[in-house]
Amino acid sequence: MRIAVLSGKGGTGKTLVSVNLAAAAHKAVYIDCDVEEPNGHLFFKPAVIQEEEIAIKIPAVDNTRCNGCRQCVDFCKFNALASIKNQNKLIIFEEVCHSCGGCIMLCPEKALTEKEKVIGKIQKGMSDAVTVYTGILNIGEASGIPIIKQLLDDHKDTSGMPVFIDCPPGSACIVMESIKDADYCILVAEPTLFGVHNLNMVYELVKLFGKQFSVVLNKCLDGENPAEKFCIEKNIKIIGRIPFDTELGIINSNAEIAVRKNPKYGDIFSSLLETVVREVQHKHETTSHSQR
């Protein structure tokens, strides 16, 4: 089962929830899809056993073959190419290119060929029985999607261990890519008005994707919780409440895993894990039932 943990903004507790759920499951896979700023590895401190570079394909030009016909320039929706006809020169803007390959297919002179450009890497490591995958996008690169694709493609078959996907913040393309194949989504929310605004963004997203989902309320205090109110109004299931707790904050800010540090937190996340597993199985039963 693949469980994606997401939120509309950074700092709500995606990594706290996904890291501790994976640790509570003992034998699990944790995938950090927040490739622009992966931080799950800071908690797991995995011994890296494997590293793989991720490259995208971009066009390269042989200016001796280019006759300036401009089919590639006119085709490119991202304006990644420019043609200087009187100089017999085609210019390619690598950072603007979205790797669609269309220019290469169209070029009647075969002046364009594919070349690889490394944009980041994936690290695999172990932390106790948790397999930790970290996607890292090189600074200055435009899109981490190819890295996320590769991270998740490796885990299509999840018959065995639960897989926890730590998503990037927000609700943009990189988040869509991260939740695309998830069986279940956990939305982490903060008890503030700003938090509600951001919760609404990811709520709209998981609804659009037809995902089974629920909310974990983080940093809960006594008194009114706007995020809780939002969930009640929208009839969204709340499967967990994590208290606003100094001790938990200290453990987390020291990059330690609460579940492994204090049995009190072990209990909180184990019971959350049980609820999630029950939810996912319940969903499977109802879908297989409706397919009959």
Place this chain on the structure above:
Amino acid sequence: MKIAVPVDEKDLKSKVCVSFGRTPYFLIYNTETKESVFLENSAAASTGGAGIKAAQTIVDNGVSALLTPRCGENAADVLKAADIKIYKTKSVAINDNIEAFIDGKLPLLDEIHAGFHGRGGN
């Protein structure tokens, strides 16, 4: 020689546009024939790479010099490859800049910004 200026409207009395890549129109002015042609900038509505596309338009029109308040680095790369010189406009009045250019009084634009790339900016 032909020179290009990004302008707000199809009118010589209009103003020089603050943006090169996303200007609505280009004035192409021929210094010998004193002929003015206004082109719509098809790059203005691009989601990205507007500077590159706008520069392509300038190149395709056989322009020798561009008069603009500013220019991004991708656009400047295209213009440089085509040996088009970039001059910095000194005011918003189109005519003043054309006259100053003809008199050799416009400086070359030496500050090429890194581009806004979807982040706007003024």
